Amino acid sequence: MIFKQFRYEPVNQASYLIGCARAKECFIVDPIDDLGVDFYIMEAADLNQTIVGVLETHLHADYVSCARELAEANDCPHYVYKSAPAKYEFTPLEDGQVLQVGEVKVKAIHTPGHTPEHTCYLVIDGARTDEPWAVLTGDSLFVGDVGRPDLLVGDQALDVMGEEERAQTQYRSIKEKLFTLPDHVEVFPNHYGGSACGGVNMSGKASSTIYFEKKFNLALAQPDAEAFGKFVKETAKPLPDNYGRIKSYNLGLIEKEEIAEAGV
Amino acid sequence: MTPEEVLKAQQEGAAVLDLRTPKRFATEHLEGAINLQFNRADLVDRAEMVLPEDLKLVVHGEPEAIGKMAAKLLEEGGFTVLGHLEGGLKGWKEAGYNTVTLPTVDVDTLHESLGEWAVVDARDRFEFRYGRVPGSTILSWTEAWEGASDFQDPGKPVAVICGDEVRSSLVASILARLGHKPSLVMGGMVDWIDRDYEQEKG
Known part of the structure; x- marks a missing residue:
């Protein structure tokens, strides 16, 4: 397996390349426009990899995604979970669906x-074992913290859950779907450190393990979903800059040129 | 460069350097193209080891960003690069021009019918000495440009092998330029050794 984390320090964002050394094919997860399409193409080529899929953990609100352009440049699918309210075509993923490159x-x-x-995205290197090795946790479980539930765009059709409901759903998702993974599974988040997507307890270290977070993550140490929601709210950072318009672009509602316009 | 300009450059003696993976090259490529897989770290070093410095080049990379980057690096390295193929293979075909394939053979098929093949090893000489397909001969990638012109038709189909496919595809593409009809062994010595097939050493 080839696994590479790309860190974009100005917004403490991490994107990923996951590929098979034998098959020489890879996926890119959560590419950021600040690094750009060509950056990922060159990084993949340097590792003798062909990009055969671009995945996103979610539609982001704090940075501009280049997943659509990267998928188009490589003539490959752009995968997002099926319920994503995007206004452009993408390849919908089901819960539990498995994508494969080589082993x-x-x-x-x-x-x-x-x-x-x-x-x-749970990562399994079949060349070693069928046990999962790592999980890309996007903006759900962070190292030391969790993704904030309050980046809403103010559109009822898109914001299908309120802030409270999101917080409680976040708690259940992490407890039931991530903390039930084997302890040895490594955690690779979409953000770390000072990123505005998490709270004040987020670590500058950009990877962890399920075991370590089960033991020491303060948000998840709360006794129930309600206390968790309260804790997340109290420990939140200021909202990220211009998140409404960035999110609108990532949803396909506005053009790239419109991101920086009025409303900032 | 437009497909028409690329074709004209080819007719005037320029070579198309196809920077894609051997797998994609084998599936379809421009006739006469040389397959040198791109990476930034050592593309120029490898080009210097294989290609004559006076050979004029047109690069073909996909996505096109790879073609542009390769053109820049090769020019900085002293090569004459006339341009990159705009629109890639898709544009080439839309312009009405033909493509060709490089036939492939997997190691299991090769092993079963070994006697019917002339196996040419494209690796470095030390690797060849260390362990090779029985009966194979060497045409190391660094010597392939000159070596290919002395290459005698062995009277049976030629299968080119390396560790994986990168150097074998390069050598096969050079042989194909001179009118030979080589096949590319997919999986290479890595698969051969994986299967525990016999090797000749020394």
Whole structure:
């Protein structure tokens, strides 16, 4: 297996390349426009990999995605969970669906909370074992913290859950779907450190394990979903800049040129 | 460069350098193209080891960003790059031009019918000495440009092998340019050794 984390420090964002060394094919997960389409193409080529799929854990609100362009440039599918309210065509994923490159499997785990369509990706290197090795947790489970549930765009049709409901759903998703994974599974989040997508307890370390987070994550140490929701609200950071318009672009509601316009 | 300009450059002696993976090259490519898989780290070093410096090049990378990057790197490395193929293979075919394939053979088929093949090993000489397909001969990738012109038709189908497919596809593409009809062994020595097939050493 080839596994590479790309960190974009200005917004503490992490994207990923997951590929099979033998098959020489890979997926890119959560590509960021600030690094850009060509960055991912070159990184993949340098590892002798061909990009055969672009995956997103969710439609982001704090950074501009380049998943659509990257998929188009490589003439490959752009995968998002089926319920994503995007206004463009994508390849819908089901809960539990497995994508494969060579001996490497990526399994979609629907984990609503941060957004309704949020999905984690469990990584299995079949060349070693069928046991999962790592999980890309997007904006659900962070290292030391969790993804905030309050980045709503103010559109009832898109914001199908309120803030409270999202917080409680986030709690259940993590407890029931991530904390039930084997302890050894490594955790790779979409954000770390100072990112505005999580709270004040988020670690600057961009990876962890299920065991470590079960033991030491303060948000998940809360006794129930309600206390969790309260804790997340109290420990939240200021909202990310311009998140409404960034999210609108990632949903396909506005053009790229419109992101920086009035409303910032 | 437009497909028409690329064709004209080819007719005037330029070579198309196909930067895609051997798998995609084997499926379909421009006739006469040389397959040198792209990466930024050592593309120029490998090009210098294989290609004559006075050979004019047109690069074909997909996505096109790879073609542009390769053109820049090769020019910085002293090669003459006339341009990159705009629109890729899709544009080439839309312009009405033909493509060709490089036939492939997997190691199991090769093993079963070994006597029917002339196996050519494209790896470095030390690897060849360490362990090879029985009866194979060497045409190491670094010597392939000159070596290919002396290559005698062995009177049976030629199968080119390396560790995986990168160097074998390069050598096969050079042989094909000179009118030979080689096949590419998919999976290479890695698969051969994986299957525990016999090897010749020394």
